Amino acid sequence: MKCGFCGRHFSPAEAVEKESCGRCLRGCQKAYCPYCGYGNPLIPGFLDRWLKNKEKKE
Amino acid sequence: MASQTKMPASDRKVILVGNPNVGKSVLFNALTGAYTVVSNYPGTSVAVARGHCEISGQRYEILDTPGMYSLLPITEEERVAREMLLLEDAHAVIHVLDARNIERMLPMTLQLIEAGLPVILLVNILDEAERSGMSIDIPLLQEKLGIPVVGGAIRNKRGLKEVRRAIAECAADDLPSFGYSSDLEKDIAKVATTLTEDYRLDLRALALLLLQKDEEILDLVRSSEGDNFERVQQAVAETAFEHRFDLHLRISLERKRVCKGLLAETVRQPDNQRLRFADRLSAWTTNPWTGFPILILVLYFGIYQFVGKFGAGVLVDLCEGSLFENYLNPLVVSLADRFVPWYWLRELVVGEYGVFTLGVRYAVALVLPIVGTFFLTFSVIEDVGYFPRLAMLVDRIFKKIGLNGRAVIPMVLGFGCDTMATMVTRTLETVRERVLVTLLLALAIPCSAQLGVILGLLSGVSGALLVWTVCIVLVFLLVGFLSAQVLPGERPMFYMELPPMRLPQFHNVLVKTMTRMQWYFLEIFPLFIIASLLLWAGKMTGALEWLVRGMTPVMGLLGLPADASAAFIFGFFRRDFGAAGLYDLQEAGLLTPVQLTVAAVTMTLFVPCIAQFLMMKKERGWKVSLGIFLFVTVLAFSVGWSLNVLLLFSGILS
Known part of the structure; x- marks a missing residue:
């Protein structure tokens, strides 16, 4: 995924594993950029699938 | 970390490196064709693609590394990419960069050259850069960098022939050296002269990574140097203490300065009147x-x-x-x-x-x-x-x-x-x-x-x-x-x-x-x-x-x-x-x-x-x-x- 702050690419799984404050009821829904620390929203499954389908069609 | 074994000449390896989304995989596919193997790099979950190609009767193994921004790794992907550069005895390392962002990406070319790797620079996506009015003098850049430089748009097969020729002719002899400010050079020399063992990385690059507190390099040096490690550590600590927090920044700025000099007459952007609105807006927002x-x-x-x-x-x-x-x-x-x-x-x-x-x-x-x-x-x-x-x-x-x-x-x-x-x-x-x-x-x-x-x-x-x-x-x-x-x-x-x-x-x-x-x-x-x-x-x-x-x-x-x-x-x-x-x-x-x-x-x-x-x-x-x-x-x-x-x-x- 691409960081919304510094524009670098990183793997969200790795970022979430490392950084999470654990205060949210549903677990951490953000991926923290390993380069700058910015919290990027983790795209929910249904939106992710929709995006991928759209990309495929294009 | 890095084994010091040499690979046989018949099994020459070519490693593709560069930022994400610059066309490494396109180049990989163009070089290797359909027969490739994708597997996790040993001990990690990072996928690495390997394939083969033949140039002038010589067989090459092509390795597509995960995207990396610097030789100083932060993510697991970058760690794997660097480890591949260190472990695999590369015949050639092709640094693929996006022509439109050459100024941002060229510092990594310097790092690769500093590391003593046999670098070929591929200035990719040149077609889009030219469409936006940018022109890059590839022969001049090659002359200034002192390594083979190819301009191209691999998606359209432009430059592919030149890349293949550069791989065949690649030789790691006489890599150029780019000078930083005298203060920084003294610091680099102070650390480099304490290193006594043989490393795959050039001592200068090693010293720079040590100064930037690279833990893996520190471990490598610790295991290689033995009793001498204390001396190395002391030299690093003294330099770090003198410059406190700005050492990393100094190194980045020095590389930027060198790159700016390299690109001064090499890259021509469209004149001010035609400067992209986004670039002008970007300048306004920070002023x-x-x-x-x-x-x-x-x-x-x-x-x-x-x-x-x-x-x-x-x-x-x-x-x-x-x-x-x-x-x-x-x-x-x-x-x-x-x-x-x-x-x-x-x-x-x-x-x-x-x-x-x-x-x-x-x-x-x-x-x-x-x-x-x-x-x-x-x-x-x-x-x-x-x-x-x-x-x-x-x-x-x-x-x-x-x-x-x-x-x-x-x-x-x-x-x-x-x-x-x-x-x-x-x-x-x-x-x-x-x-x-x-x-x-x-x-x-x-x-x-x-x-x-x-x-x-x-x-x-x-x-x-x-x-x-x-x-x-x-x-x-x-x-x-x-x-x-x-x-x-x-x-x-x-x-x-x-x-x-x-x-x-x-x-x-x-x-x-x-x-x-x-x-x-x-x-x-x-x-x-x-x-x-x-x-x-x-x-x-x-x-x-x-x-x-x-x-x-x-x-x-x-x-x-x-x-x-x-x-x-x-x-x-x-x-x-x-x-x-x-x-x-x-x-x-x-x-x-x-x-x-x-x-x-x-x-x-x-x-x-x-x-x-x-x-x-x-x-x-x-x-x-x-x-x-x-x-x-x-x-x-x-x-x-x-x-x-x-x-x-x-x-x-x-």
Whole structure:
């Protein structure tokens, strides 16, 4: 995924594993950029699938 | 880490490296064709593709590495990519870069050359760069760099033949050396001369990585040097101590300087008149003379007009005023009156603090439209690439209060959720910065929900928003400045690469906004229900009345009605709930403009929510967090009291 702050690419799984404050009821829904620390929203499954389908069609 | 074995000449390896999305995989496919193997790199979950090709009768194994930004790794992908460079005895290393971003990506070419690797530079996506008016003198760049350089657009097979020829002719002899400033060269030499063993990496590159505190390289040197390691460590520690925090920055700036020199006559951008609007806008946003007016415009249109007027005005009127007040509330109340004979249960569902009439209404009709519009604005600003430029812009102001632009990240995060932002303060370099940002977050950075509701609340009263903004900014700057004087410590430099500015992408903005809204709603909805349950329980047991009575003298000092107590009490648990309570009071006509402004300022500066307090305790410990808690509480009410006196005395907003 691409960081919304510094524009670098990183793997969200790795970022979430490392950084999470654990205060949210549903677990951490953000991926923290390993380069700058910015919290990027983790795209929910249904939106992710929709995006991928759209990309495929294009 | 790096084995020192040599591969047989018949099995020559070519490693493709570069930033993500520069066309490495396209080159890999173009070189290898259909027969490739993708497998996880040993001991990791990072996929690496391997394939073969034949050039002039010689067979080559081509390795496609994960994207990397620097030889100093941060992510697992980068670690794997570097390990491949160190472990695999490469016949050639092809650094693929995007011609459009050559200035940002060329420093890695320098790093690869410094490392003593047999580098071939492929300036890819040249067609698109040329279409935008950019021209790159490839032969001149090759002459200046002293390594083979190929320009191309591999997707269209342009340059592929030249790449194949460069691979066949590649020789690692006589790699050039690029000189840095004499100070830095002395530091590099000081560390490099202490290294006595043979390494695959050049000693100069090794010294630079050691100076940048590369843990893996440190381990490699420790295991290779044996007794001599102490000497190496001492040289590194001495140099690091002399330059403190700016060593990493110095190295980056030196590489930038060298690259600028290399590209000076090599790259021709379109003249100023034809300079892309995005580039001009980017320059304006970081220049203080134009940057602050742009920031004011962004805040005025993005926050005040769109969130305040449209979100908190039009949308909330539609949801709360029309949908809930006219249809849903009467329907649910009449159903409860008809089917629920018990007073306590009716109160629980549709009473003053009922789960539906308060919890659901606040979450769905009041807060969600405001927060939704805020998230939409936030996502647009984020997608444009404005935030890193804002960081550069406010760096000057932050420096005055003892912070640097890096502190913008937790501050920006604070507008989303202060709790998370408090945790992110750990990314700041010094303890002083962490404490300062934690304090400022607790004091003067309202979370998005609170900000939206307060903006919506104040937008309807002429002058109230201006008074609120002036108060919060003044408190932020004053407390920040004074704290910086009290807290001792270093003032680190700030440096970051600016990603290109671009038009917001509809899909990105939509997905990010929906993602944030979904996350927020699912997070707050149960909390709002719990809060209304607690209020109901407080009302039924009399505890709420007791608490309100206890708070009444404080409210009186602020010139606020006793009813405002409940909003303040629950503002501690969720600030947005408290802000929504103020919104309700104002809608009911229970607050004058002065009272409204005083309440909004006090609540914004009021103690952080309970989750943020717990995070403060976790990150900073009991002593610091309790100190911040007390300081913020006393200051919030003192500012509220002073503002009330000032507004009543001067007649402003009366």
